[in-house]
Amino acid sequence: MAARQPKIPGPDHPITVEKTGRRVVVRVGETVLADTTxxxxxxxxxxxxxQYVPLADIDSKVLTASTTxxxxxxxxxxxxxxISLPxxxxxxxxxxxxxxxxSVADIAGHAAFYTDRVDVVVDSR
Known part of the structure; x- marks a missing residue:
């Protein structure tokens, strides 16, 4: 298998990573999975x-590692x-x-959620 060549973000495919600067809450129904600033x-x-949430701010009790x-x-x-819930x-x-x-090193130690499966709410304030 050939070595993978990373692609560098640029004008044709820009990527930015910035601090959200607001509270982000991730829920499934009434269960809060993460609450972070x-x-x-x-x-x-x-x-x-x-939204990439710090892994430390996600309830680790509901996470089960996948082989995917x-x-x-x-x-x-x-x-x-x-996500394992009752x-x-x-x-x-x-x-x-x-x-x-x-080019996206800042997302190390963070995780993202599929928004069609959980609610990710960014505080509007």
Whole structure:
């Protein structure tokens, strides 16, 4: 297998990572999975902005490591967690980059959630 060549964000595929600067709460129903003021907003090209929440601010009791892995040429190798709740599991609903590429290094130690499976609310204040 050939070595993967990271792609560098640029004018044709911009990526920015900035401090969100507001409270971010992640829920499934009434269950709060994360509540943080330390989130980062990653904006990639024309995709919707993604909130990356510090792993330390996510309730680790609801996370189960998954064997799923994916690759992004701009961010690197992603690993996943399944959210395990009393009324069921949300398989691979959380992803993170254990060793993100240099251009997005700030997201190390942070995880993101699929917003079609959980509610991610950024405080409007």
């Amino acid at each position: 330390g989130a980062l907003t990653l904006q990639e090209a024309n995709y919707p902005a993604v 892995q994916t690759y992004c040429p701009y961010k690197g190798d992603a690993s996943y967690y399944t 009324d069921g599991e949300l398989t691979d609903a959380v992803w993170f980059y254990p060793e993100p590429y240099d």
